[in-house]
Structure formats: C-alpha cells, structure tokens
Amino acid sequence: ITGHVGFSNIPNQVRRKSVKNGFQLTAMVVGESGLGKSTLINTLFNSTICVPRVPLHPAEERPTTVAIENIQADIEEKGIRLRLTVVDTPGFGDFVNNSASWDPILQTIEQRFEAYLAQEHSVRRSKIVDTRVHACIYFIQPTGHSLKQIDIEFMRRLHDKVNLIPVIAKADTMTEDEIADAKALITSDLAFHGIRIFQPPIYDDDDAESIAEAEALARAAPFAVVGAARAVRTPDGRAVRGRAYPWGVVEVDNPAHCDFGLLRAMLVRTHMEALRARTADVLYETWRTQRLLAMGV
Numbered sequence: 001i002t003g004h005v006g007f008s009n010i011p012n013q014v015r016r017k018s019v020k021n022g023f024q025l026t027a028m029v030v031g032e033s034g035l036g037k038s039t040l041i042n043t044l045f046n047s048t049i050c051v052p053r054v055p056l057h058p059a060e061e062r063p064t065t066v067a068i069e070n071i072q073a074d075i076e077e078k079g080i081r082l083r084l085t086v087v088d089t090p091g092f093g094d095f096v097n098n099s100a101s102w103d104p105i106l107q108t109i110e111q112r113f114e115a116y117l118a119q120e121h122s123v124r125r126s127k128i129v130d131t132r133v134h135a136c137i138y139f140i141q142p143t144g145h146s147l148k149q150i151d152i153e154f155m156r157r158l159h160d161k162v163n164l165i166p167v168i169a170k171a172d173t174m175t176e177d178e179i180a181d182a183k184a185l186i187t188s189d190l191a192f193h194g195i196r197i198f199q200p201p202i203y204d205d206d207d208a209e210s211i212a213e214a215e216a217l218a219r220a221a222p223f224a225v226v227g228a229a230r231a232v233r234t235p236d237g238r239a240v241r242g243r244a245y246p247w248g249v250v251e252v253d254n255p256a257h258c259d260f261g262l263l264r265a266m267l268v269r270t271h272m273e274a275l276r277a278r279t280a281d282v283l284y285e286t287w288r289t290q291r292l293l294a295m296g297v
C-alpha cells in the first residue's frame with residue numbers, strides 16, 4: 001500500500017467542504033481485558049501522521065480502563081483536518097453467558113444513534129453533531145485457536161450496529177506462520193457464524209489502484225496488530241516504535257512485521273468515508289427504521 005491514496009485524491013468539492021467542516025471519525029475498541037486496547041489507541045494517536053492536540057498518558061503507564069471514555073485529538077494530513085475520537089471500553093473477563101459484558105457497549109452505540117435521531121427531529125437540523133460510532137475494533141486473543149464463545153456472542157450483537165473490524169491482538173507474540181493460520185481460522189469461524197465484518201467497498205468506477213487497495217485490505221483481515229507508543233532501538237541502531245525481544249524488535253510501523261499501518265490508514269485515510277457512509281446509510285438507517293416502527297411512528 002502506497003501513501004498517496006487519501007485526502008489528496010478526493011474530489012475538490014468534497015475537499016473544500018471538509019476543510020471547512022473538518023472530517024470527523026469515531027472509532028471504538030472492544031475486547032477482553034489486557035489485550036492492548038488502550039495501548040493501541042495511544043499508538044494510533046502517536047503515529048507520525050498524527051499531531052495530537054491533547055496530552056496523552058504514556059502508553060505503559062495507563063491505568064486499567066474502568067469506564068467507557070472518549071479520547072479525542074485533531075490530526076492533520078496535507079492541510080486537511082481530521083478529528084479522531086476513540087471510545088475506550090473496559091475489557092471484560094473470561095466468562096460466558098454474561099450479558100453484563102456487552103450491555104454497556106451496545107448501549108453506548110445505541111445511545112449515540114438515539115442522540116442523532118433526536119437531532120434529526122429537532123428544529124435546528126443544520127447543527128447536527130455526529131457522535132455515532134463509525135468503526136469498532138474488536139480485539140481477539142492471539143491464541144491461534146478458534147474464536148471463543150464470548151467473542152462470537154459479542155460480535156454477533158455488534159455487527160449490524162457498527163462497522164466491525166476484528167483484529168488479532170499482540171501479534172508480536174506469534175510467528176508469521178501462526179498469524180497466517182490464525183487469520184484463516186478466524187475468517188472461516190466468522191463466516192460460519194454469519195458475522196459480517198467491514199469490507200472495503202469496490203465501486204464500478206474505481207480505478208485499478210483503489211481496487212487493489214481494497215483487495216489487499218480484505219486479504220489482510222483480520223489485521224494482526226502490535227501496539228507500542230514508546231520508541232525502542234533496533235539491533236541496527238534505528239529508533240522505532242516497537243517491542244523488543246532478545247532476537248530482535250517487532251516494529252509497529254513496519255508492514256512486514258504487522259498490520260498496524262494498514263489499520264491506521266484504513267481508519268484515517270483510505271476508508272474513512274466508506275466507514276462513515278455505511279454507518280449513516282446502512283447501519284443507522286436500519287436501526288432507525290426499527291426504532292420508529294417500535295415507537296409506532
């Protein structure tokens with residue numbers, strides 16, 4: 001994936017509008033405790049293309065997440081502003097049949113739909129603030145086994161409410177072959193259970209490059225991610241964000257080492273609009289129709 005598909009290539013009209021209004025994307029991280037959700041958020045905000053406007057906790061010192069919280073920063077690329085909000089959620093424990101673990105997360109997603117609906121029905125529609133969750137990054141344990149029951153239950157409840165992006169957590173703990181096997185296993189598990197993950201759309205008039213990019217992203221799913229907001233030194237002396245092992249360093253930003261770069265690019269550059277569009281036109285619309293029917297409107 002090369003770096004030149006993104007803000008710079010979007011049509012001028014859209015660009016002008018977004019420069020004025022600012023792009024805005026809200027992502028959410030979900031998954032068991034200790035899989036690196038909070039660390040990945042720091043890694044996202046500390047990326048080289050990002051200019052965080054808010055002070056962030058040092059990655060390794062962040063306390064365990066105990067409540068759902070918003071972390072927000074403006075990032076800028078090629079003169080175009082993007083406000084990125086990530087909703088951090090407390091992890092859940094290793095229990096089955098505990099609806100308490102997904103209730104707060106589903107409630108957060110639906111409350112944000114509800115807030116949007118209320119604004120649509122209000123008089124001052126020009127001032128609508130969109131806090132809907134456009135992407136849900138779901139962390140899967142790097143075990144190399146089939147999906148756990150709780151992951152299946154969770155993702156089943158999420159996939160028609162939010163763009164679901166499953167990731168294999170802490171990919172630095174697996175070998176390249178183990179990652180490839182885990183991806184294949186998880187992909188077939190998801191298909192078996194009828195869980196739909198976000199697929200980069202391909203349109204009839206897409207150019208060859210966009211098609212290749214969408215296909216590369218689809219092939220790489222579920223992304224194997226590594227989080228580390230701190231710099232470490234490689235054996236050949238470079239300072240990189242990564243995790244050091246006796247045998248070497250797993251580099252966060254090296255596409256040969258993990259898919260963090262793919263995930264980041266998809267969220268803030270190549271597929272931000274696609275994530276927003278599917279949220280608005282498909283996921284929210286479906287929810288809204290059901291909601292209005294239930295209200296007898």
Ligand code: GDP
Pocket residue numbers: 032033034035036037038039040060062063064065091169170171172173225226227228243
């Ligand atoms: P959360 O509970 O999902 O938010 O997880 P945290 O981000 O708090 O991380 C839990 C622990 O895992 C911390 O000690 C992190 O340093 C560590 N960690 C986070 N990301 C990674 C990763 O990609 N690889 C490895 N090996 N450890 C990680």
Ligand code: MG
Pocket residue numbers: 037038039063064065088089090091
């Ligand atoms: Mg956390």
